[in-house]
Amino acid sequence: MKRYSAILLASILFFAAPVLAQQGTGSIKGHITSSDNRPASWVTVLLKGTKKTVTSDEEGNFHMRGVKPGSYQLEATLVGYESALHNVTVEENKTITVNLSLQVSNQELQEVIVRTSKGGYNARQGSASLRLNEPLLEAPQNIQVVTSANLADQQIISMSDGVVRNISGAVRLEHWGDLYTNIHMRGSQIQAFRNGFNVVSSFWGPLTEDMSIVDHIEFVKGPAGFMLANGDPSGMYNVVTKKPTGQTKGEAGITVGSFGLYRANLDFDGKLSKDGRLLYRLNLAAQNKKSFRNFEYNDRYTLAPVISYQVDDKTKITAEYVYQNARMSDVGSFYVFGPDGFAQYPRNTTFMQPGLEPTKINDHSFTVNIQHDLSADWKLTAQAAYYNYNQAGTSMWPSSVAADGKVIRSTGLWDAQSEMTLAQAFVNGTVQTGRIQHRILAGLDMGNKEYYADWSQSHALDTAGGEFDPLNPNYGYPGNGYPVWDRSQPLKTRAIAIGGDISQKYTGLYVSDELGFFDNRVRLTLAGRYTYVSQINFGGDPEEAKRVTPRVGLSVNLDRNTSVYGLYDEAFVPQAGHTRNNDKIRPITGANLEFGIKRDWFNGRWNTTASIYRIMKNNELTGDPNNGANENYSVVIGQKKAQGIEFDLRGTIIKNLNVVANYAYTDSKFTEVAQGGVYKTGDVVPGFAKHTVNSWVNYKLSKGVFKGLGFTGGFSWLVDRATAEWTTKPSAMELPDYFKLDAGIFYERDRLRLNVNVFNVLDKYLYTGSYYDWLSAYYWQAEAPRTARFSIAYRF
Incomplete structure (x- = not known):
């Protein structure tokens, strides 16, 4: 080190x-x-x-x-x-x-x-955590920002609550409901970041963020490791949390909705000293949320204080704490299983057994950020973070599904703990050498991540001859009684005993120089990153890996508002897992080739981005489709190729008319397969839609007796969907097309805003799912039927 x-x-x-x-x-x-x-x-x-x-x-x-x-x-x-x-x-x-x-x-x-x-739909700058010392128009990469106005207009309350509709090609598989976000884009699950830190510590995490702490969300397409931390070749999303603004203001909001949604939030922003050097921001939220399926619930409580201090004209320190508490029903209850095809039961069918203990989660994070102006043109930034996640709960999964549809439900223990200590330091600035301008970024990224989980205990709720019948469900006392878990040993001891531990230590060094020619109208980026990692994958001895990954980008301004770009870069991502044969787990490597054109229209009121890309990805792990109950084996894919085109439009088209619209064509297939693997060359990669089309429109009347009244709405359309997992059953490899229509009305005057949205207006039976060969059963997770939300917000 x-x-x-x-x-x-x-x-x-x-x-x-x-x-x-x-x-x-x-x-x-x-x-x-x-x-x-x-x-x-x-x-x-x-x-x-x-x-x-x-x-x-x-x-x-x-x-x-x-x-x-x-x-x-x-x-x-x-x-x-x-x-x-x-x-x-x-x-x-x-x-x-x-x-x-x-x-x-x-x-x-x-x-x-x-x-x-x-507050509109078009952001022209990235956050400081992206390390970009330039407008998004000039960056040689496709970067899209979901703004705070997007989140408010669409009444999004968590990261898993419809965020993906704002980004071309992004889809979500609803895995574990509202526990984890798990977004797929460009043929793979993308990495989750918060304020520039990679906060993924296992296959499933992190806990989906409550929107009360979120200012906006940045989606970076393609590898981003050169400027942040280790990242997947397909991309990442960066959640940027709320910070003090220096203004004395606040907002209080209440949201109520169908199926027992009650939510309140408070946002305080102001000064703690008369000279304005010491600032604060405090966000609070509380939520009770039930489901269209009986016995399910997801209650959340969030606390997020932030303090910043301007030491002098050159130095600023910001300290942030985020606490999220979740209390929810068994996390596997969102799934339904049947032998005869998808959606064979009513949409509100549930396998959930009332009386099971709740899954309890406590998620803490501490972050300190220091920014120091070294000179007029150079800045040093250093930040460190500590993340602590504790989960005590269960996950329901059937141990058998009979040909007549009757099942033996089994619930398994799922206690988990994650600790991450992360640190970053970097300098960026500009240098002029002759007629060439240099935008330089250089820094260090370090992390220590540990994850422990105990899934060794399971309990069948039903008995042979007393199976659960989805067509005639009995939610009384289960035939085999309720489980009694043995938690007498510390979680870490239990996890190590069953090989349920993952740890990773890494160091990354990166340097980037963007050379500007012809008064910075032509920009050539030359960058590289060195990554060293030592990790343990579900027990065993540490494995080490290291690699240098290059990056070359070219961005050219055709005029003040239009740029074209080309990009080649590589990725190196450590991964954790274990196979049935205890094969050595190699890091993911990948290469990305991308071209695009960006344009700001009418002085930046709205923006369009069109891109075409090809990503090659090697050594990726995925869940073994032959996993039984309480098994977590992985299989090595080999190599896969994702290629496609994407188009994003966002901003104010005409006065008071805000639009988000996007389209993506994604073609993702296996080009090489590992020996003894479960895939064949040419197989479609699971977990994506070949065509995705999204839109959201917001229009507000600005004159007359109805001044302040507005209308909003949009749709999501997914065509040619692949299932969530691989299966040998041809009829289960594809899902039907998906179309969801939402609409709403709002009133905004002075400090008050009223908002009503109706989701899934057409009341379609929407779901994702796949087929488990070892169970001989289809599984799916349905989305909510027609749902309404009403919110009232007051700014003070």
């Missing part, structure tokens, strides 16, 4: 050296407010006569780096409002401070912001 730390230090010093020696450029920083002195966020700032533009952040601040000495005119623009102009003179190695004011009332400005920029 010392050797790798030394390499990192040398890398950072090498790239930070220009901070001390750089000559020839200066920078402009400033603050933008409305006419009543409120921060104006997401305003475009242009240095006239150059190609340099930046966007103000949520606090109204902006920082334009790498400006050549000279006199300029600075212009701040927001769609529909007069520009603010200011003359500036830039000197070498100095930062000029400028304060700009938009001559418009705060109420009008907020309405524009809410519906066209920050």
Whole structure:
């Protein structure tokens, strides 16, 4: 470890050296407010006569780096409002401070912001945790952002609650209901990140985030390990949590809905010191949620305080704690099994046995982030996090399914614990060498992850001759009684005894240089990452692996609002699992080739991205389709290829009309198979839809007696779906097409917003599922029938 730390230090010093020696450029920083002195966020700032533009952040601040000495005119623009102009003179190695004011009332400005920029559907910048020192338009990769307005308009309350409709090609298999998110994209399950950290510690985690803590969600398509942490070749999503904004404000909301949904949330944002250096943000949420299936429930409680302190003009420290508590019914009860085909029973059929103990989850995370401006053009960021997840519960699965449909239900113990200690440090900035501009990123990523689980105990609820009949269910006292679990030993001891432990230690070093030519209209990215990992896969001795993965990208501005890009990069992802033959588990390797075009329309009111890609992925593990009850074996796939095209549109098309629309064609097949594996060359990869089409539209009346009234709605359409798992039964390999229509109405005036949405308007029987050969049975998980939600929110 010392050797790798030394390499990192040398890398950072090498790239930070220009901070001390750089000559020839200066920078402009400033603050933008409305006419009543409120921060104006997401305003475009242009240095006239150059190609340099930046966007103000949520606090109204902006920082334009790498400006050549000279006199300029600075212009701040927001769609529909007069520009603010200011003359500036830039000197070498100095930062000029400028304060700009938009001559418009705060109420009008907020309405524009809410519906066209920050609160709209189009984000032009990524979060600081993406490490991008440039607008999304210039990044040589397909990056899509689900904004806070998306989440609010669609009444999304957790990561597993319809987020994927906003991203081309993203699908969710509903695995374990609302416990885990598990999103598939570009032919594979993508990695889950939070604030730049990879927070996956097992096949299933992490716990799906409650939306009360979420500001927005960033989807990065293709490998992203060069700028964050180890990531899958297919992509990742990064949940960005809420932070203090420097404004004194708050919001209270209540949501009620069909099938026993009751939810309340509070958001406090403000200052703890008169000088505004010490800020806070506090989010609270409580939820009781039942189901359209009897006896199911999922109650959640969330607490998320954040404190930030501006030490001086150069240094800021932010500390964040997130606590999520979940109390839910047996996590396997979402599934239904039958011998004769999918959806053979009524949609509300449940195998759940009332009286089983709840699954209890306590999820804690602590994060500290330090940002320090080394100079006008260079910034150092360091952050560390500790994640602790504890689960005590059960998972129901049948031990047999008879030809007449009767089953013996079995519930198994599923106690689990995860601990992750994560740390990152990186520098990014700009250097000018002659006529070439360099955007440089260099850093270190380290992690220590441990996961323990006990699934060794199971209990049959039913008996031979007293099987459970889905057509005539009896939910009285089970024939074989309720289980009594042996938890006399600590979880770690129990897990190690059955080989239920996973651990991983890794170190990554990465360097990226984006060279800008012709006044930064042409940008060439050269990057590389070195990753070393030591891991234990369900017991045994540690296994080590290391690899250097390169990245080459090219992005060209055809004009101020249009760019084309090409990208080649590779991925190296450690993975955990064990096979029946105790084969050595190799890390996932993959290569991605991608081309695309991006355009901002009408000064960034809306944006389109079109991309075409091909991903080759090797050594990936998947669940063994022959797993019986309480078995967790894996099989090695070999190699698979995913290729396709994607199109995303998001933003304000015309005044007050916000749209998200996307389409993806995905073709994912096995190109090589491991010897003795369960797949054949040419087989379709399970878990995706060949065609996905999504839309969401929001329109608000701005004049007349009905001012503030709005209408919203959209659909999701999945065509040619593959099942969730591989099976030898041809009739079970494909799922029927999926179409879901949602619609709603809202009223927004001053500080009050009322919102009603109806989901699954057509009341279709929607589900995902597959077939288990060892059970000789189909299984599926149904989605809710027609459902309504009403929410009321008040800003103060």
